[in-house]
Amino acid sequence: MHKVFDVELSSENGSTELALPATPYALADALGKLWLEDGEAPRWEILRINTANGIAPYLDHENGSLLELNALCQQLALLDEGQLAIVEGLAAMGYEKGLRPIPMPQLIDLAYSTDCCHLVEGVVTDAQLGRFCAENGFVPEADSLPDAAFELLDFERIGRQFREAEGGAFTRGGYVQRRDELKQVYRTLDLSPGNPDYITLAETASGDRVKLPFPVNEPMGTEPVRCVDCAAPVLIGIAGGMERMDLLARRLSGLEEAGDLPKYKALLEAVHCDDALLALSLADGLDQYTFSPNLLEPVDVAMECLKTMLPDDEVKLLAPYVDLPRYGQAVLEQTDGQLTSYGLIQRVDGEPILNMAQKPTAGEMEMV
DSSP: OOOOEEEEEEOSSOEEEEEESOOHHHHHHHHHTTTOOTTOOOEEEEEEESSOTTTGGGOOTTTOOHHHHHHHHHHHTTOOHHHHHHHHHHHHHHHHTTOSSOOHHHHHHHHTOGGGEEEEETOOSHHHHHHHHHHTTSSGGGTTOOHHHHTTSOHHHHHHHHHHHHTOEEETTEEEEEOSOOOOOGGGOOOOOOOOSOSEEEEETTSOEEEESOOTTSOOOOSEEEEEEESSGGGTTOEEEHHHHHHHHHHHHHHHHHTOHHHHHHHHHHTTOOOHHHHHHHHHTGGGEEEETTOOSHHHHHHHHHHHHSOHHHHHHHGGGSOHHHHHHHHHHHHTOEEETTEEEEETTSOOOOOGGGOOOTTOOOOO
16 A cells, blocks of 8 residues: 655654554554653644645644544545545535635545546646537537537636536546535544554465464465564565464564563664564564663763763753763764664673674574
8 A cells, every 4th residue: 555645743752753544553653652641642744745745735734633644544545546636626625615624534534435526537727627518518509509619619617607506626637526425434434543453464465464473273374475564563564474474473472462562673673674584583582682762862871871870960960061962872882772763772792783784594593
């Protein structure tokens, strides 16, 4: 599924970026990085528009929730260019009626109502609409006119009259005319957040989807699969045989139960893991790393070091006179620690974090 918008999410305690539509685990992972206070809702801003350019101007940034925006993008991602033009046209109709911006629930309904409208492709002005109507029998008086007289018609006026009577709208893709009542889909959607009933969702080459871990004692295929959602979103997109991917899902399940999943996700991000074999090896050697989820920036590292060396009152006195970002960066370079969006990850032995040049090959499942 292609991405519609890239957004920046922010809260009082953090920020992160997310591509929409987001999978359930990717969405939950992004929200976790915001450290939301009780009752706090994440704020969002569009960073990049990958598709649906004509719909972005109608988004309700003030009142639309992230979950609503993701639900809208899930439907928009399924539409072709013509259908996106219809949604844009329907939004323009609402905008002209005073809905500025379009409420997110209504935009979602519009995205599901493309079959309730007709699109005249390439018709983007009143003059073009008027000519189309006259040439296609919608203006009976013009049917018997000779060609010379036909060309003297005021096509712009004809088109404007049709558009105003129908309540239609022009888009970059053409003229949109509503034919039927719009669908009411929003009220049937379940937008409550929650973890899905799988650890990894894998997809075969034929497009079939398999939930992993696979049920015990049931026959499992051996064909290669690709991860499309995962409790560790860094692994989305990696591929491997069904058995290996199932084993990885079981490792993830165990890490989640033990409370070590954030540490594992930090390690995956630090090494830019894009390989199932390496992901398994890292999971098996997780005890060789320390994890500090409260250290997210060089300034955090610097303050932590000062606190280990000085009493709190002296730290408060000294901190304003220290270049904390540079000091924190120097500490990171000295200790070979790496900051990730989950926190600071370091090896217990002080050696550098595994890099991709050191990743194990087939048959090498040694501890790292």
